[in-house]
Amino acid sequence: MPLVYSTNPDFNPAPEESRVETLPPSKQKLTVYLDRRNRGGKQVTLVKGFVGGEDDLAELGRKLKTKCGTGGSVKDGEIVIQGDCREKVASLLTQMGYAAKRGN
Numbered sequence: 001m002p003l004v005y006s007t008n009p010d011f012n013p014a015p016e017e018s019r020v021e022t023l024p025p026s027k028q029k030l031t032v033y034l035d036r037r038n039r040g041g042k043q044v045t046l047v048k049g050f051v052g053g054e055d056d057l058a059e060l061g062r063k064l065k066t067k068c069g070t071g072g073s074v075k076d077g078e079i080v081i082q083g084d085c086r087e088k089v090a091s092l093l094t095q096m097g098y099a100a101k102r103g104n
Contacts, residue, residue, distance in 0.1 A: 020051070020052060020053050021052065021053075022051070022052025022053050022056040023051045023052060024097075025096060025097035025098045026097055026098075026099070027099075028049070028050060028051060028052075028098045028099060029049050029099050030047055030048070030049045030050060030093055030098050030099065030100045030101075031047070031048050031049050031100070031101055031102075031103040032045060032046070032047055032086050032089050032090045032093070032100060032101070032102050032103060033045070033046040033047075033048065033086075033102075033103040033104055034046075034084055034086055034104055042082070043083060043084045044072070044080050044081060044082055044083070045080070045081040045082075045083065045084060045085045045086055045089055046078050046079070046080055046081075047060075047061075047064070047078060047079040047081070047089060047093070047100075048077075048078045048103075050077065050078070050079070054074075057074055057077065057079065058074045060079065061073070061074035061079040061081075063092075063096075064079060064081055064089055064092060064093075065081060067088075067092050068081055068083075068085045068088055068089065068092075070082045070083050070085065086102055087102075090102055
C-alpha cells in the first residue's frame with residue numbers, strides 16, 4: 001500500500017503489513033488431496049497447509065508442476081496440480097524435506 005501524505009497534523013499513517021515468514025521445510029505439515037469439485041469433472045491434486053509467503057509458495061508450486069510434467073496454479077494459499085498425482089507429489093515433498101501426507 002503506498003504511503004499517503006496529508007496536511008493534517010494529526011494524521012498517522014497506517015502501519016505496514018508484516019510479511020509472513022516462511023517456515024523451514026522440516027516444520028511444514030502439508031496435506032495432499034484429490035479434488036473434483038467445481039472443476040467440470042476433472043481431477044486435480046491439491047497441496048494444503050503451507051505456512052509462508054506467496055513467493056515461496058509459488059516457487060514450490062513451480063517445482064512440483066515441473067517434476068510432475070503437468071500444469072497447475074497457485075491460489076488461495078494452496079497448490080493445484082492437474083491430474084491425480086497424489087503419490088508423486090507426496091513423495092516429492094518428502095524428498096524435499098517437507099512433512100507431507102495424503103489426505104484422501
